[in-house]
Amino acid sequence: MKRIILKFLVCDDGPTAVEYAVMLAMIVGACILSINLMGSSTAASLSDSASQISSAMGS
Numbered sequence: 001m002k003r004i005i006l007k008f009l010v011c012d013d014g015p016t017a018v019e020y021a022v023m024l025a026m027i028v029g030a031c032i033l034s035i036n037l038m039g040s041s042t043a044a045s046l047s048d049s050a051s052q053i054s055s056a057m058g059s
Helices: 002-010 011-059
Strands: none
Touching: none
16 A cells, blocks of 8 residues: 555656646647737738728729
């Protein structure tokens, strides 16, 4: 029984999996944030382009 408890305490598979999960969550969060920011700036740019084209066409 003592050997099983010592093996459990020495085993580092659990913390490694937790570290990978935290790292994955941070990467996914960064991707979502960057897509959101890029989407907002792209929408503003396209809206500005559309208004300039519209005014140049005389509409």
